Amino acid sequence: MHSLLILIDTVLDLYTWVLVIWVVLSWLISFNVVNTHNRFVYVLSDILYRVTEPVLRPLRRVLPNVGGLDISPLVLVLLIFFVRNLLREYFW
Numbered sequence: 849m850h851s852l853l854i855l856i857d858t859v860l861d862l863y864t865w866v867l868v869i870w871v872v873l874s875w876l877i878s879f880n881v882v883n884t885h886n887r888f889v890y891v892l893s894d895i896l897y898r899v900t901e902p903v904l905r906p907l908r909r910v911l912p913n914v915g916g917l918d919i920s921p922l923v924l925v926l927l928i929f930f931v932r933n934l935l936r937e938y939f940w
Contacts (some may be wrong), residue, residue: 860928863928864929866900867900870896870900873889874893904921
């Protein structure tokens with residue numbers, strides 16, 4: 849059981865990093881620091897979008913509109929931290 853909890857914790861930690869990388873890359877694309885015409889940037893942003901969007905889309909429907917600011921990644925990271933702390937508190 850302990851190994852399964854460690855695996856879940858590790859997957860949640862990796863997903864948090866994927867979210868952070870996706871947010872930073874989306875900012876870099878928005879401010880024209882990197883160009884999506886570059887094949888590597890395009891493929892990386894597409895992979896990160898496909899991994900994060902299924903989880904972020906339901907959150908965006910629930911969260912209120914804050915103008916042009918998307919706070920769904922921040923809310924998801926906070927939820928992941930909450931779940932990880934719950935796992936550590938109750939099962940470790």
